[in-house]
Amino acid sequence: MTSVDTILAYAAARRDDSRARWFEWLRIPSVSAQPPHAGDCRRAAAWLAEQLRGIGFTAELKDTAGHPVVLGHHSGPEGATRHLLFYGHYDVQPAEPMELWTSPPFEPVMVEGPNGPRVVARGAVDDKGQVMMWLEALRFWHDTQGGPPCRITVMVEGEEEVGSKNLPDFLEAHADALRADVVVISDSNMWNIDTPSIVTSVRGLLYTQLDITAANKDLHSGLFGGSALNPINLITRILGDLKDDTGEILIPGFYDDVPELSAEQRAQWDALKFDEGAFLGSVGLSVPAGEMTRGPLERLWARPTVDVNGIWGGYTGEGAKTVIPSDAHAKVSFRLVAGQSATKVLAGFRDFIVARLPEDAQVKIQVFSIGEGLKIPSDSPFIRAAQVALTAEFGKPAVLQGGGGSLPVVSQIKEILDLDCLLVGFGLDDDQVHSPNEKFDVVCFERGIDSHVRLLAALATA
Amino acid sequence: MTSVDTILAYAAARRDDSRARWFEWLRIPSVSAQPPHAGDCRRAAAWLAEQLRGIGFTAELKDTAGHPVVLGHHSGPEGATRHLLFYGHYDVQPAEPMELWTSPPFEPVMVEGPNGPRVVARGAVDDKGQVMMWLEALRFWHDTQGGPPCRITVMVEGEEEVGSKNLPDFLEAHADALRADVVVISDSNMWNIDTPSIVTSVRGLLYTQLDITAANKDLHSGLFGGSALNPINLITRILGDLKDDTGEILIPGFYDDVPELSAEQRAQWDALKFDEGAFLGSVGLSVPAGEMTRGPLERLWARPTVDVNGIWGGYTGEGAKTVIPSDAHAKVSFRLVAGQSATKVLAGFRDFIVARLPEDAQVKIQVFSIGEGLKIPSDSPFIRAAQVALTAEFGKPAVLQGGGGSLPVVSQIKEILDLDCLLVGFGLDDDQVHSPNEKFDVVCFERGIDSHVRLLAALATA
Known part of the structure; x- marks a missing residue:
């Protein structure tokens, strides 16, 4: 032996x-x-x-x-x-x-x-x-x-x-x-x-947390609704703007440094005959949710993404509470591909947020992970x-x-x-x-x- | 005496x-x-x-x-x-x-x-x-x-x-x-x-809770990001669409039954010389966030509003967790004015959500309050x-x-x-x-x- x-x-x-x-x-x-x-x-x-x-x-x-x-x-x-x-x-x-x-x-x-x-x-x-x-x-x-x-x-x-x-x-x-x-x-x-x-x-990972604040305390939506800025409405507007209907990410410059797949690489991956239907079916899904113009393995391996991994704010207990909260929070992460600079993506994301931030809102962006x-x-x-x-x-x-x-x-x-x-x-x-x-x-x-x-x-x- | x-x-x-x-x-x-x-x-x-x-x-x-x-x-x-x-x-x-x-x-x-x-x-x-x-x-x-x-x-x-x-x-x-x-x-x-x-x-109150579900379990964003539907991204897109840049609510038909102020009523309220700056200043705000084309008391007393009172989903603890969660939730309420039918607004809101719901997502809409x-x-x-x-x-x-x-x-x-x-x-x-x-x-x-x-x-x- x-x-x-x-x-x-x-x-x-x-x-x-x-x-x-x-x-x-x-x-x-x-x-x-x-x-x-x-x-x-x-x-x-x-x-x-x-x-x-x-x-x-x-x-x-x-x-x-x-x-x-x-x-x-x-x-x-x-x-x-x-x-x-x-x-x-x-x-x-x-x-x-x-x-x-x-x-x-x-x-x-x-x-x-x-x-x-x-x-x-x-x-x-x-x-x-x-x-x-x-x-x-x-x-x-x-x-x-x-x-x-x-x-x-x-x-x-x-x-x-x-x-x-x-x-x-x-x-x-x-x-x-x-x-x-x-x-x-x-x-x-x-x-x-x-x-x-x-x-x-x-893929690299840029993982952030947004902390958005507006009023200096929680407000009653009956007294203040129609006048006071609601940071949850705001955070949904900002995050809801991140992608268009085709799944493309709308942060200016986000795709600038993303290389296109070589014909050889595409052919190799096509040959794997990846069954995305079965992949999604195993978790109860059926329709791919990423960029509609890209192939399945390309989306998983060679395209950057953005996902909101967590979100919270306001009243989240049982029943109803008519509050306009003082703050709202989200964990937002990007998967990055070779070629993209994580710091450049972070700067673009920051600009994207700040451009949508009204005068009365403040944002703190914490970075928990930044890898290319x-x-x-x-x-x-x-x-x-x-x-x-x-x-x-x-x-x-x-x-x-x-x-x-x-x-x-x-x-x-x-x-x-x-x-x-x-x-x-x-x-x-x-x-x-x-x-x-x-x-x-x-x-x-x-x-x-x-x-x-x-x-x-x-x-x-x- | x-x-x-x-x-x-x-x-x-x-x-x-x-x-x-x-x-x-x-x-x-x-x-x-x-x-x-x-x-x-x-x-x-x-x-x-x-x-x-x-x-x-x-x-x-x-x-x-x-x-x-x-x-x-x-x-x-x-x-x-x-x-x-x-x-x-x-x-x-x-x-x-x-x-x-x-x-x-x-x-x-x-x-x-x-x-x-x-x-x-x-x-x-x-x-x-x-x-x-x-x-x-x-x-x-x-x-x-x-x-x-x-x-x-x-x-x-x-x-x-x-x-x-x-x-x-x-x-x-x-x-x-x-x-x-x-x-x-x-x-x-x-x-x-x-x-x-x-x-x-x-004003009346229509208070709802949205429960949106997608995959049948939490997923790893590295393995599934770019393919799997993220219900938090989705809920932010839906809720982020609720208003335009001027603060107008975009649910079709939402304003159909909202009466305009009479000239007499407008004059009465103008005479009160409401100091919205002081009102907002008392809670740390300075710029009104409601419909830009309306007066301050009109917005507070005679115009309907929508506020997200709570939102939650995914990982909300300390640090980073790269999860694509199976579900996301929000409490969304409307202040309604005399003339609006609460059931009609609810139906319009439901249609608004369903129109934005991809095939793999389900929504449950709970109603906690419905008053005109x-x-x-x-x-x-x-x-x-x-x-x-x-x-x-x-x-x-x-x-x-x-x-x-x-x-x-x-x-x-x-x-x-x-x-x-x-x-x-x-x-x-x-x-x-x-x-x-x-x-x-x-x-x-x-x-x-x-x-x-x-x-x-x-x-x-x-």
Whole structure:
């Protein structure tokens, strides 16, 4: 047997142990957005560092202005020069709304699904489950081969779900330790349950909160209606203006730096025969809501969007209250594509708002996340090596696809460390990431472990 | 001394007692919109019935499908035929947002203000404070004269703040007991602290809640942004379309039945020299936000409006969550003027929404209140008699004004009992009705008691 076959056999005999460790980590409610969970975030980080030390890594928690980063290192075999940097995040999205979970979000359970057993918990896949896959692969290399086949640095942050805002400082401060050959990230999905995927472009994220204020107190709409400015009416006018009837975004200059798809790229994506009807049908929808003039994968992977992620103001309790409130609020985010400047989009959005703001209204714009879209060269030796490993595992190569979501870290790593990322993840589109009842199919988790065992071998020699 | 002078002297010697009773009632948190306060509503009703019985009335709680109505009666002097119906409400608006109160909303306190002492509490003026004024006047007539100068029926409901939806059934069921000559209501404001006011028109209220749903679960905006319908974006588009840049409401047919002001009415109101700058300045605003082509009092009293009173959906916690939610909600209300049909406006609003609803979105429209605007003849003998009483108290007659707010009961009384109302209230525009720190100036409360002592004498012989 080759060493890879030995490791895979060893891993296959230890599925229960892998799952037990995964569950242990999921039980720590490391919700980065909610200050009361700060201690849990640190606990989740400490747990991971301990695991790394158990398989021959040096590992410690590095403090940041926010939640700590777990930084681990293994020098690999004597004289190894190939250096892989594994990135992941131990923080998870808030679990709210709690009442929609069929089991408590931080008590992982295994239930049967169409693809066999699945694990339901917040973070089951995003990103604890995906980090666990490569952690387990490293463990099995350690147990059977004495360690990984090359130098490995591990960097797992705790603020991905809140925009990785302290990561740039961290990357600057630890640039020497982090200067690897390529960065491996598992935080994306497979094309389908039989077909792996490598993401070669990701959208950026600009996430803002608008706080609009008008009168200095809540008013009675009977006394003041017809005279006083209503900030909710105003915020709906501003946000309602964001798109036209065809789904095009109306902020002046918004599309200036958005590149058109190449004919080759369009042909590749057309060949995937993406079934948008089924994609939307799985969540109870039927008609695409984005730009009407664009194709489905183009809209998901290569076009910018704007979504209002939250809105609130005035009376939201039961029954009627005839109030003209003093303030209204919204969380508004943009997915950006490679080429767009996030700061330019933010400036355009600010101008768009200010142009619609009457004299008596004030707006505060908070920025929670600002990351740009990115394209990754799809002809690198690392992607070629990964294709070999994934083909060995799945019997076919990975689809080279765009990513609709945002990994600010990919942009930050490119900018600060000048490194490309290999984005190979094992989630599925129906994993309910960020929603109640987030799940990860066990078959995906286990093939993810095996894929990472193979990827380590392939990338070490690429 | 005339009997009125005797009563006024007696009342003046008992200010502390009046205030103590007022405070006792304010301490009962009778918030009709919030089911946990149902017991408090009944307690507030029972308190009032007990007070009425203490001054020679028969009084009982009449159950409705919602909160009970207090119904009291006094047959007046032997052979009295003149019959006054006093209406009021013992329910109050929710006190939220609690954190903006400078003292607990249901623990009334007396603090100094520009007009001398004022009482701060939820319901201080609306409408417990105003009901207390005529209750105290009736008490002092009872204590000094043995009873009121004519037949009196008292009807105080517990659902005014949630649209008086069970009152029509009550009026139908008790029509015989309620068939008086005129209905006296104190639930409005004075023109200013020195000038009383009688309201001769009120706007109606149509209060709705929109519940818009799209996907069957919350979605990740990275995975679904550009493809999935976002119900918050949608609700902002619908509500943002409600008015044009001049403040005109764009629902087709909305203004069809809105009468233009008569030249005489316009001249009367112009003569009041309403200072809209000061009115808005008192709440931190400077520029009127209603229809730009209309005058200030016309906009407040004689033009319909639409206000979004509340909005919510998606993630509203701290920080960022990149969700496309499954649903979005808003409370939307219209102030209507005499001539407009509330059901026709509701139908027009429904059509307006449905015309903007894509195939994948569903809307539910709940109606919490539906009452029409009303004009009251300003030349009735009761208004003339009230002017005599108010002139005696204030040294000048009351301003005959429009009312911006809504008293659904005024329409219901007109429709079911065919009675006109005499709307004479003693609040001030800065009373912060429906807002945190609602207050009632003690001087207004006390002159209100004295005015009601005089009104009873005047109306009994009108």
